[in-house]
Amino acid sequence: MADGSKVLDVAGVSKRFGDLEVLSDISFQVAKGETVCVLGPSGSGKSTLLRCINWLERPDAGQIYLTGTEIGVTGAGIVMSDRELSRLRTRIGMVFQHFALWPHLTVLQNLMEAPIQVQKRPSAEVRDEALALLAKVGLSDKRDAFPAKLSGGQKQRVGIARALAMRPDLLLFDEPTSALDPELVGEVLVVMRELAHEGMTMVVVTHEMGFARDAATRILFLDRGRVVETAPPERFFSAPETERARQFIQRYAGHVANGGCRT
Amino acid sequence: MIHDFGIVWSERNLLLSGLGNTTILSVLSAAAALLIAFVLTPALMSKQQWLAGIVRGFVDGMRCVPFLLFAYIVYYGLPSVGLRLDNWTSGLVALTIYNAAYMAEILRGAWAAQPREPIEAGIAFGFSNLGLFRRIVLPPLLLAAGPVIGNQMIQIIKDSAFLTIIALPELTHAASSIQSRHYVPFAAFITAVFLYWGLCLVIEAGVSSIDRLAMARR
Ligand SMILES: Nc1ncnc2c1ncn2[C@@H]1O[C@H](COP(=O)(O)OP(=O)(O)OP(=O)(O)O)[C@@H](O)[C@H]1O
Ligand SMILES: [Mg+2]
Numbered sequence: 001m002a003d004g005s006k007v008l009d010v011a012g013v014s015k016r017f018g019d020l021e022v023l024s025d026i027s028f029q030v031a032k033g034e035t036v037c038v039l040g041p042s043g044s045g046k047s048t049l050l051r052c053i054n055w056l057e058r059p060d061a062g063q064i065y066l067t068g069t070e071i072g073v074t075g076a077g078i079v080m081s082d083r084e085l086s087r088l089r090t091r092i093g094m095v096f097q098h099f100a101l102w103p104h105l106t107v108l109q110n111l112m113e114a115p116i117q118v119q120k121r122p123s124a125e126v127r128d129e130a131l132a133l134l135a136k137v138g139l140s141d142k143r144d145a146f147p148a149k150l151s152g153g154q155k156q157r158v159g160i161a162r163a164l165a166m167r168p169d170l171l172l173f174d175e176p177t178s179a180l181d182p183e184l185v186g187e188v189l190v191v192m193r194e195l196a197h198e199g200m201t202m203v204v205v206t207h208e209m210g211f212a213r214d215a216a217t218r219i220l221f222l223d224r225g226r227v228v229e230t231a232p233p234e235r236f237f238s239a240p241e242t243e244r245a246r247q248f249i250q251r252y253a254g255h256v257a258n259g260g261c262r263t
Numbered sequence: 264m265i266h267d268f269g270i271v272w273s274e275r276n277l278l279l280s281g282l283g284n285t286t287i288l289s290v291l292s293a294a295a296a297l298l299i300a301f302v303l304t305p306a307l308m309s310k311q312q313w314l315a316g317i318v319r320g321f322v323d324g325m326r327c328v329p330f331l332l333f334a335y336i337v338y339y340g341l342p343s344v345g346l347r348l349d350n351w352t353s354g355l356v357a358l359t360i361y362n363a364a365y366m367a368e369i370l371r372g373a374w375a376a377q378p379r380e381p382i383e384a385g386i387a388f389g390f391s392n393l394g395l396f397r398r399i400v401l402p403p404l405l406l407a408a409g410p411v412i413g414n415q416m417i418q419i420i421k422d423s424a425f426l427t428i429i430a431l432p433e434l435t436h437a438a439s440s441i442q443s444r445h446y447v448p449f450a451a452f453i454t455a456v457f458l459y460w461g462l463c464l465v466i467e468a469g470v471s472s473i474d475r476l477a478m479a480r481r
Binding site for chain 2: 054056082083085086087089090092094096098099100101102103104113114117118119146147148162166
């Protein structure tokens with residue numbers, strides 16, 4: 001049953017592409033202010049899980065609740081209209097691996113587009129908030145630049161600000177630093193750490209073990225479409241319960257001990 | 264020879280109204296063709312096989328018909344199935360429908376070349392249906408396809424000359440009436456050629472300003 005005290009409640013979600021079962025019976029909950037890091041080898045279904053949460057992919061089975069409201073299906077058990085689904089999606093911010101900024105709009109316009117066009121909020125208010133968000137991610141001077149003229153790190157900070165401009169209840173990150181040059185990863189992680197610290201509710205798919213270790217409240221370890229392990233980061237990294245997790249940590253997190261966090 | 268051009272000059276009002284009509288015909292039918300293409304293109308890319316198939320058939324078929332023949336069918340052929348259009352309506356309808364097929368194919372190509380992620384982001388941020396198309400999909404598409412659409416505009420201007428055969432008073436029609444009235448074929452037709460060229464230069468200028476917008480975003 002839906003647990004309204006949780007921001008996100010994923011209950012028994014499964015998804016298959018043809019013969020391939022990508023997610024099998026995934027269940028977890030995220031409380032307000034939590035940062036859950038989703039780890040797992042390539043192809044384990046991490047992106048698919050995020051895309052199921054806001055119904056970019058339609059799950060084959062299971063339910064997803066956002067603060068107690070089921071996503072994708074109405075109370076009567078029928079699939080939502082595009083309009084209803086869109087309204088729920090505006091409450092979930094998403095940050096993409098390849099930024100996915102809108103290329104025809106300036107940085108400031110990227111932040112203001114959905115709040116004005118979709119949420120129908122007054123543009124003066126949206127603009128003030130967008131300017132404040134740009135200041136927060138350190139890009140006030142880029143407000144009139146087009147995305148193509150920014151570095152990867154700057155693009156991703158715009159991507160985060162754009163998601164925050166929706167005042168979302170939940171932020172989803174899909175490998176937000178994987179497409180960045182190593183020297184640009186830090187500036188994005190700084191912003192994400194700050195959000196985690198401020199109590200933003202986040203689900204972060206990442207290969208940045210350093211970030212997972214010190215910013216996550218909980219680790220969700222996925223392997224072949226199943227949640228194999230879920231634990232606080234201290235326990236997950238120091239005493240993983242499963243052999244799969246142990247191997248994974250050895251492969252990816254070996255660098256953490258040396259102070260680096262890239263894989 | 265100078266004298267011949269003097270005769271053409273004395274008929275400048277006729278030529279200018281021909282130029283005006285050519286411009287009106289081309290602009291109206293290009294705009295209408297583009298609007299129809301906005302509907303055809305999503306249909307071409309639809310997951311509904313039957314819908315995509317029907318539209319694909321129309322687009323491919325239309326692009327294989329010579330425009331002159333199509334204009335004949337609309338003006339002379341349709342009355343035999345009970346649909347009689349005057350020459351202006353026939354001309355506009357023929358140019359519009361014919362070029363809608365080209366515009367749809369142009370937009371489809373540009374659409375297929377667009378990265379998927381920004382559109383996904385649009386969906387994730389709550390855009391859907393018409394809003395998604397209008398605010399997220401279309402603007403980059405038009406910027407990318409601007410030069411090709413401009414080319415097609417030029418094609419439309421040239422195709423509109425065929426409409427002289429249904430007695431539409433456009434530029435070619437004006438030039439040919441001047442020549443038949445005064446027997447100054449070279450002067451009359453060369454003048455028309457230069458006026459067409461001027462029209463194309465205006466289009467080119469429009470295209471390069473779209474290109475500048477696109478460059479700023481690349
Ligand atoms: N639309 C799709 N159609 C068919 N198969 C898909 C589709 N999307 C994902 N898959 C497959 O599902 C599996 C899980 O993909 P997913 O992208 O969720 O993995 P991931 O954990 O995010 O991997 P990575 O770390 O490489 O991003 C992969 O085998 C992938 O090939
Ligand atoms: Mg992925």
